[in-house]
Amino acid sequence: MDIILLIKATIMGIVEGLTEFLPISSTGHLILTGTLLGMTDDKSKVFDIAIQTGAILAVIIVYWKRISGSVSEFATSAKARSFVFNVALGFLPAGLIGFFVYKKIKDYLFNAPVVAAAFIVGGLIILWVERYAKPKARVNDIDDMTALDAVKVGFVQCLGMIPGTSRSGSTIIGGMLLGLSRKTATDFSFFLAIPTLISAGGYSLWKERASLSMADFPLFAVGFIVSFLAAWLCIRWLLRYIANHSFEVFAWYRIAFGLVVLATWWTGTVNWAA
Numbered sequence: 358m359d360i361i362l363l364i365k366a367t368i369m370g371i372v373e374g375l376t377e378f379l380p381i382s383s384t385g386h387l388i389l390t391g392t393l394l395g396m397t398d399d400k401s402k403v404f405d406i407a408i409q410t411g412a413i414l415a416v417i418i419v420y421w422k423r424i425s426g427s428v429s430e431f432a433t434s435a436k437a438r439s440f441v442f443n444v445a446l447g448f449l450p451a452g453l454i455g456f457f458v459y460k461k462i463k464d465y466l467f468n469a470p471v472v473a474a475a476f477i478v479g480g481l482i483i484l485w486v487e488r489y490a491k492p493k494a495r496v497n498d499i500d501d502m503t504a505l506d507a508v509k510v511g512f513v514q515c516l517g518m519i520p521g522t523s524r525s526g527s528t529i530i531g532g533m534l535l536g537l538s539r540k541t542a543t544d545f546s547f548f549l550a551i552p553t554l555i556s557a558g559g560y561s562l563w564k565e566r567a568s569l570s571m572a573d574f575p576l577f578a579v580g581f582i583v584s585f586l587a588a589w590l591c592i593r594w595l596l597r598y599i600a601n602h603s604f605e606v607f608a609w610y611r612i613a614f615g616l617v618v619l620a621t622w623w624t625g626t627v628n629w630a631a
Contacts, residue, residue, distance in 0.1 A: 365394045366579040370408055373580070374587025377412040377554075378547065378595060380483060380526030380607050381614075385472040388520055389618060392469070392629050400568055402463070406561040407577055409554040411584030416547050419592050424551075436500055443499075443507035447545065448552040450511040455518060455557065462518050469622045469629030475521025476615030483608035486530055495536030499544050502537070507545075509535050514549060521615070524550070530604070539599050547592070 372390050376383040387405045391397055396404070417424060423440075430437040486492065496502055513531030517524030525546050532542030562569070621627040 362576060363579050365396060366404070366576050367583050368394065369396065369405070370411065370580040370583025371587050373405070373408050374412050374415070374584040374589075375591050377409065377584075377588055378416075378525050378550070378592055380479070380523050380529055380604055381611055382472075382476065382479070382517075382521050382523035382526065383409070383412075384517075385476060385521035385523070388467055388472055389469065389629065393627070399565065400573070403561050403565045403569070404577060404580060407558050408580035408584045410558045411581040412588035413551055413554050413558075414585050415588035415592055416550060418589065419596075420544075420547065440500065443502055443504060443545075444548050444552065446504055447507040447511035447514065447549045448556075450508070451514050451518070451553050452556060454515050456560075459518060459557075462520075467520050469618055471519070472521035473615040473618035473622065475519055476611045476618070479522055479526055480608040480611030480615065483526070483530055483604050483611070486533060487603045487605050487608070490534065492533050492536065494533075494538035494541075496541055497538045499541050499548075502541070502545065506535065506537070510537070510542075510545060510549070514553070524553070526607075543595070543599055 369387060369390060372386050373383055376386045384405075391401055391405065427434075427437040427440050431441060496506060510528055510532050513535070514524060514528045516522050516527040516531070528546035528549055529539075529542045532545060533539060537545065618629065622629045
């Protein structure tokens, strides 16, 4: 295996792990980073989706006590059943809509101008929510969420299919607007990521299985492991961060980054051929 390719896989894994659960769009960052690294072919796009499962493993480990408890108590605990059903209901909109429209989105929206515009618009929305909307929390614990709350957040999650929007940003900020506390919205966003990203990764690998071989295993393994480690560190940091901070810093980052991408694309400084 080409050592340069493994280095590229490491970089992509770091980018995926650090951006998957922050409201700054992992897909957008992967598209742009992949362009800079020359990883834009069909196999690379499968790689981008597949390494998301490494980030999901980090969620499962961080929340293992809650996940394992809900599974073991599913038959005897109404709270455990409600939690599992809410995650399933929240996943349903993205699962159905993504199945029918994701290929069109990938064909037409995976490009630098769209990603940059989504970065900027998303940043402005976060600033508006944090500075002016300041939604009042109606639900302060994930166990107090209703089925309707879960479905609403599930539909908001679908906005994250637009590259640059951010799945986590959509679910966290959207959840806050729907009445969830910052902590509850963040937790539910993490739990929703488990079925959403595992299904996306599994479907992508299955669909493109003919183009993959055992020779690709080292590339995917490195991306998976690095993504897991980076995501594990990021999740633990984010859970501490949201206890005393807003998401404004991410909004300004999104706006600045989006403007840089737009400027370099417009002037031709960087060939953002995603």
